[in-house]
Amino acid sequence: MSDVKEIPQGTFPYIPWDPSLDSKHACGVPSSIRTHEHWKGKKVVLFSVPGAFTPTCHASHLPPYLEKHAELKALGVDVVAVISANDLFVLSGWARFEGITDEIIAISDVNGAWSKALGEALGFEGTLDLTARGLGVRTNRYALVIDDLKVTYVGVEKEPGVSVSGVDAVLEALKK
Secondary structure, eight states: OOSOOBOOOOEEEEOOOOGGGGSTTOOOOOEEEEHHHHSTTSEEEEEEOSOTTSHHIIIIIHHHHHHTHHHHHHTTOOEEEEEESSOHHHHHHHHHHTTOSSSSEEEEOGGGHHHHHHHHHHTSOOEEEEGGGTOEEEEOSEEEEEETTEEEEEEEOSSSSOSTTSHHHHHHHHHO
16 A cells, blocks of 8 residues: 555444453443554554354454464554444454454444545445345445554455455565
């Protein structure tokens, strides 16, 4: 990416993992991530999925990031996060279902507002209108490498499936 740009500021609700979440009856304590506070000076891999528990996101997008988490960390990644327009409780439940504790932070981009602003800043469609399929407006499927708030890699899926937003594409970008 020749024209490196800073990410827009964002505040995302999420539920940090703690051992109490091992109970199926615990909901967790909501918190928030502020991009320009929590990610300043860090290397972040952020990947976006249209929806937790949806077929491609659930089976093909998130699991490889968890499987290759150690490889991401070995390449200097401080934070791995998945973002979706789902609410924070759904994302927390999905992360627990997938066996994630604190390896990947599941953050909520309510109504896709931040993804839309990100897409406008970087020149891609940050959201998808899936209203006709009963899903409303969702975040698009994309991945970013963010280094000290600057985007150094962006992979946006143009077709269904996972390729440029998948962990293997991100690992290759990190190796360059």
